[in-house]
Amino acid sequence: MKDTVEGHVTADGRTIGGMLMEMRNITLRFGGVVAIKDISFDILEGEIRAIIGPNGAGKSSMLNVISGFYHPQEGDVYFRGEKRPPMRPYQVARMGIARTFQNIALFEGMSVLDNIMTGRLTHMNSGIMAQALWWGKAQKEETENREVIEKVIDFLEIQAIRKTPVGRLPYGLKKRVELGRALAAEPKLLLLDEPMAGMNVEEKEDMSRFILDVNDEFGTTIALIEHDMGVVMDLSDRVVVMDYGKKIGDGTPDEVRNNQQVIDAYLGVSHD
Amino acid sequence: MATSAGAAEKLTSIPGLLERNARVHGDSPASREKEYGIWQSWTWSEVAQEVEALALGLLTLGVARGDHIAVIGRNRPHLYWSMVAAESVGAVPVPLYQDAVGDEIAYVLGHCGAKYIIAGDQEQVDKVLEVEGQIDGLEHMIYLDARGLRKYDHSSLTSYKALQDKGRAAKVDLAPELKRRSAALTYDDTCVMLYTSGTTGRPKGVVLSNRNIIETSKNSAEFDHLSAGEEVLAYLPMAWVGDFIFSIGQAYWSGFCVNCPESPDTMMTDLREIGPTYYFAPPRVFETQLTNVMIRMEDASRLKQWMFKAAMGHAKRVGPQILDGETVGALDRFKYFLGNIFVFGPLKNTLGFTRVRVGYTAGEAIGPEIFEFYRSLGINLKQLYGQTEASVFITQQKDNEVSADTVGTPTPGVELKISESGEVYYRSPGAFVEYYKNPESTADTKDAEGWVATGDAGFIEPQTGHLRIIDRAKDVGKMADGRLFAPKYIENKLKFFPNILEVVVFGAGRETCTAFINIDLTAVGNWAERNNIAYGSYQELAGHPRVLDTIQTHVEEVNASIANDEMLSGCQIHRFLVLHKELDADDGELTRTRKVRRRIIEEKFSDLIGALYDGSDRISTVTEVTYEDGRKGSISATLEIRDAAVSDGSERMAAQ
Numbered sequence: 001m002k003d004t005v006e007g008h009v010t011a012d013g014r015t016i017g018g019m020l021m022e023m024r025n026i027t028l029r030f031g032g033v034v035a036i037k038d039i040s041f042d043i044l045e046g047e048i049r050a051i052i053g054p055n056g057a058g059k060s061s062m063l064n065v066i067s068g069f070y071h072p073q074e075g076d077v078y079f080r081g082e083k084r085p086p087m088r089p090y091q092v093a094r095m096g097i098a099r100t101f102q103n104i105a106l107f108e109g110m111s112v113l114d115n116i117m118t119g120r121l122t123h124m125n126s127g128i129m130a131q132a133l134w135w136g137k138a139q140k141e142e143t144e145n146r147e148v149i150e151k152v153i154d155f156l157e158i159q160a161i162r163k164t165p166v167g168r169l170p171y172g173l174k175k176r177v178e179l180g181r182a183l184a185a186e187p188k189l190l191l192l193d194e195p196m197a198g199m200n201v202e203e204k205e206d207m208s209r210f211i212l213d214v215n216d217e218f219g220t221t222i223a224l225i226e227h228d229m230g231v232v233m234d235l236s237d238r239v240v241v242m243d244y245g246k247k248i249g250d251g252t253p254d255e256v257r258n259n260q261q262v263i264d265a266y267l268g269v270s271h272d
Numbered sequence: 273m274a275t276s277a278g279a280a281e282k283l284t285s286i287p288g289l290l291e292r293n294a295r296v297h298g299d300s301p302a303s304r305e306k307e308y309g310i311w312q313s314w315t316w317s318e319v320a321q322e323v324e325a326l327a328l329g330l331l332t333l334g335v336a337r338g339d340h341i342a343v344i345g346r347n348r349p350h351l352y353w354s355m356v357a358a359e360s361v362g363a364v365p366v367p368l369y370q371d372a373v374g375d376e377i378a379y380v381l382g383h384c385g386a387k388y389i390i391a392g393d394q395e396q397v398d399k400v401l402e403v404e405g406q407i408d409g410l411e412h413m414i415y416l417d418a419r420g421l422r423k424y425d426h427s428s429l430t431s432y433k434a435l436q437d438k439g440r441a442a443k444v445d446l447a448p449e450l451k452r453r454s455a456a457l458t459y460d461d462t463c464v465m466l467y468t469s470g471t472t473g474r475p476k477g478v479v480l481s482n483r484n485i486i487e488t489s490k491n492s493a494e495f496d497h498l499s500a501g502e503e504v505l506a507y508l509p510m511a512w513v514g515d516f517i518f519s520i521g522q523a524y525w526s527g528f529c530v531n532c533p534e535s536p537d538t539m540m541t542d543l544r545e546i547g548p549t550y551y552f553a554p555p556r557v558f559e560t561q562l563t564n565v566m567i568r569m570e571d572a573s574r575l576k577q578w579m580f581k582a583a584m585g586h587a588k589r590v591g592p593q594i595l596d597g598e599t600v601g602a603l604d605r606f607k608y609f610l611g612n613i614f615v616f617g618p619l620k621n622t623l624g625f626t627r628v629r630v631g632y633t634a635g636e637a638i639g640p641e642i643f644e645f646y647r648s649l650g651i652n653l654k655q656l657y658g659q660t661e662a663s664v665f666i667t668q669q670k671d672n673e674v675s676a677d678t679v680g681t682p683t684p685g686v687e688l689k690i691s692e693s694g695e696v697y698y699r700s701p702g703a704f705v706e707y708y709k710n711p712e713s714t715a716d717t718k719d720a721e722g723w724v725a726t727g728d729a730g731f732i733e734p735q736t737g738h739l740r741i742i743d744r745a746k747d748v749g750k751m752a753d754g755r756l757f758a759p760k761y762i763e764n765k766l767k768f769f770p771n772i773l774e775v776v777v778f779g780a781g782r783e784t785c786t787a788f789i790n791i792d793l794t795a796v797g798n799w800a801e802r803n804n805i806a807y808g809s810y811q812e813l814a815g816h817p818r819v820l821d822t823i824q825t826h827v828e829e830v831n832a833s834i835a836n837d838e839m840l841s842g843c844q845i846h847r848f849l850v851l852h853k854e855l856d857a858d859d860g861e862l863t864r865t866r867k868v869r870r871r872i873i874e875e876k877f878s879d880l881i882g883a884l885y886d887g888s889d890r891i892s893t894v895t896e897v898t899y900e901d902g903r904k905g906s907i908s909a910t911l912e913i914r915d916a917a918v919s920d921g922s923e924r925m926a927a928q
Contacts, residue, residue, distance in 0.1 A: 146309075147308065150308035150309045150310075151308060153308075153309070154307065154308055155419070157535065159309070159534045159535050159537065159538050160535060160537035160538045160541070162309065209420075213419060213420055216420070216422055216423065217419065217420075217422070
């Protein structure tokens with residue numbers, strides 16, 4: 001088992017700190033189906049960590065384990081050096097973990113602003129009555145939350161659609177709004193489940209820039225699942241490769257690219 | 273008005289005006305910008321402090337008198353302040369078009385030898401860094417929005433805020449120097465240098481002195497009774513002379529507030545929220561707005577459509593007269609009043625024009641229908657004629673003397689003459705000092721007595737004394753048989769059809785005229801949707817036979833309308849094609865102010881022009897296109913060439 005890794009600086013000048021999260025020998029079963037088989041890996045503070053693998057490899061299940069939605073039958077999740085007891089997703093959210101979904105999960109009838117505001121729920125303390133009456137603490141709290149949200153809107157350059165119902169937006173923008181909602185929670189760890197799926201080149205470039213900027217500006221640690229290899233290799237600091245629920249590779253993009261097992265399972269051979 | 277104290281004071285520079293405003297209008301808003309969903313505002317005294325801090329910061333960088341400081345980015349208060357700060361340290365601000373590509377920036381920076389650049393964001397910084405190798409003398413770059421720039425090498429890069437902080441910290445040491453420099457500014461010092469959009473050849477740096485800017489601002493502000501209470505929205509490119517005059521010249525002279533939109537996409541919402549009292553837009557903007565209104569009305573319920581039609585019909589009849597204060601019957605007035613409550617008022621509110629007291633359009637001819645539409649709503653829309661070299665104003669229309677086809681009478685202080693060849697000349701306090709580092713061009717344009725050639729052909733209407741512009745003087749040519757060829761005139765007539773976005777007419781030295789046409793994707797796309805015509809791209813829609821049919825009827829209509837014109841009947845369009853791509857500034861086909869560059873188009877599409885004249889009915893072509901990020905690609909297409917019916921004017925006249 002690896003000890004806590006000392007902070008180091010990446011090629012492009014970002015400081016990557018100590019251990020943020022560690023998966024130790026995780027096994028997850030659904031009845032007789034083994035989705036994840038004895039996997040261990042870690043996520044360091046400040047890095048962009050990618051999880052890749054063919055369809056059905058167990059990537060999304062892994063993300064669901066991290067987000068506390070699934071409880072593995074075996075193995076432990078350590079967060080900042082402490083073993084995490086089985087938790088409800090909202091408790092995990094309170095710990096500073098936010099996510100986006102593979103299939104967009106927004107409130108279609110609500111405006112962009114309101115959707116992003118839901119990301120602030122974990123930061124609201126006033127009671128339901130106070131909020132309904134917009135009384136006392138609720139009023140101050142809403143102003144503060146709105147300020148955070150406006151910064152997110154500015155950051156994602158979606159000022160023009162602030163009041164537009166999400167249902168009327170094109171796909172690429174919905175993805176951006178979903179990222180906005182996750183950012184509104186001011187997470188320490190951001191989980192992105194296929195942030196680029198179904199996007200055209202321009203939208204992918206935009207999204208890549210946002211992911212890099214989030215990591216750079218807010219120092220947010222990011223774990224992402226993605227199929228577009230170009231994107232993964234460009235964005236991430238380290239990559240975990242999964243196949244049939246097992247880990248078959250782990251390392252920097254270059255290491256992974258040259259790993260024979262990974263090539264066989266996933267990347268394929270270039271026919272020169 | 274704020275000018276009362278003017279005589280006694282030394283109002284000979286923009287920093288001088290700022291000082292006066294901070295004293296006289298200290299607590300009223302000077303700049304506003306929508307950020308984080310809220311309008312943030314700065315009073316004149318706050319602006320004075322911001323400008324001072326930045327000017328001191330510039331001094332810490334070692335900016336010398338006469339250095340050029342380039343400013344590039346979207347309209348933001350901080351960038352406007354940068355230009356004032358630059359002037360107050362004796363440097364020359366040079367605003368650049370924010371959508372200019374690397375090469376264009378490299379040329380301008382190299383030409384003026386800019387040592388410092390104040391850039392809006394990462395995108396602009398990147399563009400400059402990309403061409404850094406091609407320019408010497410660049411010493412330091414300042415950026416406004418830090419996003420994405422954290423990792424950049426900061427040895428010659430500083431954030432705007434950090435520079436201001438540095439300036440504030442050095443205030444004790446440097447304030448006397450700053451004071452000395454701004455006090456030394458005279459009427460003859462350069463206020464700003466603006467690069468012309470370059471309809472022909474490379475852009476030229478137009479040097480405008482404080483006299484040019486301040487005298488022009490003063491005269492034009494008095495002409496329209498602009499006061500400190502005006503509100504304007506700054507959304508046009510900062511590198512354009514008009515924006516400099518409206519958002520700095522007139523704003524600092526009159527002491528009114530300049531509002532900057534949140535982002536280019538939110539312009540229309542921001543316009544509504546601010547409700548400017550003084551508004552400028554090129555005809556294109558008015559056209560687009562009108563097109564949008566019409567499209568949305570088609571989707572409205574029957575009742576609303578009926579109300580709109582009835583009210584607009586009445587407004588067309590009496591609206592302009594009411595606006596001009598002419599006598600209109602009581603019943604008509606009452607009907608207009610009702611229309612205002614139910615239709616015009618809400619419509620003006622939607623468009624953001626509720627409070628517009630003075631509106632201007634210029635740059636291109638505006639369609640009479642469009643012009644009348646806005647005027648009948650009760651919006652005081654007028655036309656002006658100007659150019660960079662004149663600090664904008666040459667002629668403008670008086671409040672009660674407005675018409676769609678003239679550009680008005682000379683602005684106070686401007687003298688006008690028409691040369692024998694028909695070219696318009698002017699002499700005014702706003703006439704530019706020189707083209708920077710280009711004495712030949714200066715001498716070609718401006719003579720010893722101060723008369724400046726506009727390059728436009730026009731005449732003064734005998735009855736009204738108003739100036740009327742026909743075309744660029746060099747574009748007005750002769751056809752093979754000696755008849756007059758005025759392409760712009762025809763192009764404008766065609767462009768008044770909502771389906772047509774852009775037209776280029778050819779025919780100089782030839783027997784007949786032909787045309788390239790660009791369809792308007794909004795209007796034609798909407799029509800296609802209504803008629804169940806499926807299309808996958810601009811190119812596909814542009815080549816659709818039914819679209820071509822529609823365009824053909826437009827061309828024929830125009831042909832018929834000029835057939836009886838003795839002078840211009842030769843300009844009827846015999847053959848045309850609809851281009852497979854939109855003419856674009858990135859491909860060099862339009863200037864950044866969206867004017868057609870004829871020579872370049874003629875060269876680039878020479879095969880298409882050939883086909884227009886050799887009688888073939890279709891032509892295959894491959895065209896290179898430049899994407900927004902600078903990469904190049906190509907599109908190939910087969911275009912259909914149509915013959916349009918022309919009528920022989922002389923026969924018809926004889927028949928009549």
